[in-house]
Amino acid sequence: MTDAFTFVTHEPTGGLGRYVASIWYARGRLRAPAERVAPTGSAVLGLVLGPPIAQVARNGTGDVHLARTGFLLGPDDQPMLNRPLGETWCVGVVATPIGCATAFGVDPRALRGRLLGAEAWSPLRRELLGLEDPDAMISAVEAALAESVAERERALPRCTDAVEAAVGALVAEPGRPVADVARSVHLSHAHLDRGFRRVVGLSPGTFARVARMRDLLASLDTGRPVGWGQVAADRGWYDQAHLIRHFRRHTGTTPAAYLAAYRAVYGDAPTEPGFAPVVNSVQDGVGPNA
Numbered sequence: 001m002t003d004a005f006t007f008v009t010h011e012p013t014g015g016l017g018r019y020v021a022s023i024w025y026a027r028g029r030l031r032a033p034a035e036r037v038a039p040t041g042s043a044v045l046g047l048v049l050g051p052p053i054a055q056v057a058r059n060g061t062g063d064v065h066l067a068r069t070g071f072l073l074g075p076d077d078q079p080m081l082n083r084p085l086g087e088t089w090c091v092g093v094v095a096t097p098i099g100c101a102t103a104f105g106v107d108p109r110a111l112r113g114r115l116l117g118a119e120a121w122s123p124l125r126r127e128l129l130g131l132e133d134p135d136a137m138i139s140a141v142e143a144a145l146a147e148s149v150a151e152r153e154r155a156l157p158r159c160t161d162a163v164e165a166a167v168g169a170l171v172a173e174p175g176r177p178v179a180d181v182a183r184s185v186h187l188s189h190a191h192l193d194r195g196f197r198r199v200v201g202l203s204p205g206t207f208a209r210v211a212r213m214r215d216l217l218a219s220l221d222t223g224r225p226v227g228w229g230q231v232a233a234d235r236g237w238y239d240q241a242h243l244i245r246h247f248r249r250h251t252g253t254t255p256a257a258y259l260a261a262y263r264a265v266y267g268d269a270p271t272e273p274g275f276a277p278v279v280n281s282v283q284d285g286v287g288p289n290a
Contacts, residue, residue: 004028005088007272008134015153016146018164019099023141025134027089031265032277034083036252038217041202041210043100043111044073045118047125047141050089055115056081059252063115069125070118072104074111075201077210079252079276091128091137093145097167097200097207098160102152103145108201159195162187166196166204174212175236178204212236213250217273222262228255251276 005028012020021042027050036059046053046067053067057074060081065071073080075097093103100108105120118125124144128137162185169181181204182192196204216235220226232243247255251274258276265277 005030006134008138010135010138010142012142012145016142016149017096019096019103019149020142020145021094021096021099023138023145024092024094025090025137026092027087027134029087030084030277032261032279034081034278036079036276036278037082038079038213038251038274038276039076039210040094041077041200041207041214042075042095042097043104043106043108043201044071044092044094045104045121046071046073046090046092047118047121047128048090049125049129051084051086053088053090054083054085057115058113062113065115065117067115067117070121072106072111072116072118074106074114074116075100075108076113077202077206078113078249080115081252081278091141093141098164100201101199102149102156105148105152108199109197112201157195157198159187159191160199162192163195163199166192167200167207170204170208171211174208174215176208178208209246210250213246214274216247217251220259220273222259222266222271223268226255226259 007024007026009022009024011017011022047070048067055065055067055071057063057080058076059078095103100106100111124141127140131137131140165185166181169176169184178192179189182189185192187195193203196202196207200207212235216231228243229240232240237243237246244254247258251258253261253276261277261279262271264279
């Protein structure tokens with residue numbers, strides 16, 4: 001992001017907030033030519049209003065998608081490679097972990113690790129192009145999502161409440177054993193696993209790893225040295241090597257390279273966690289502290 005980059009976010013409340021975590025508006029030019037966007041553990045819809053965005057799922061090994069008008073990114077545990085072909089101008093929606101089918105009308109199991117077009121949302125995109133104010137755009141998206149949820153909420157699987165409770169437990173304690181979480185929501189481990197995959201699109205164990213990494217990234221001060229061995233011990237990884245393996249799968253790079261890229265591109269400027277600029281000279285190197 002740059003000093004001229006505008007980023008506005010809104011968290012819906014009430015009934016919509018059960019299925020939609022945030023609606024955001026972004027416009028401006030990135031300082032880096034590309035970025036790796038870490039997974040959220042849920043699906044993401046983006047409506048592209050400006051130049052296309054070249055995207056590759058699963059850390060550059062999955063679907064290749066040129067988002068001319070929009071994209072729908074499925075739940076995953078690996079980052080998406082994101083390369084705007086000009087100024088970024090996009091309005092997006094992050095679903096809650098249980099919100100993919102209800103908010104977007106797509107089974108999360110079919111969407112896992114994939115990038116699709118957003119043609120179904122073309123009428124909303126045309127409406128957004130007629131607006132200028134970011135808040136007005138966000139309000140229009142919120143209204144469209146409310147209609148989508150009202151149409152689909154009755155079709156929720158019976159296990160949704162239990163899965164939602166399990167999601168909350170794993171976000172609060174990502175290191176908690178899945179079997180213990182299953183007992184707390186009165187399901188067997190196998191039933192929770194099946195329900196989780198159906199509603200969230202990921203297994204509970206995979207979701208817990210994503211939640212743990214998201215919590216770690218949000219806690220990092222990218223401008224200060226980090227003792228990764230101590231971080232691993234404090235946050236429940238077996239050792240530093242175990243943490244690095246999970247970090248690399250989640251962000252596409254090592255902890256040391258992740259921090260070096262942030263510092264090289266953004267310096268002391270405040271940034272959103274999980275958007276790692278791709279800077280080959282620092283991000284692809286693996287030093288002794290990586």
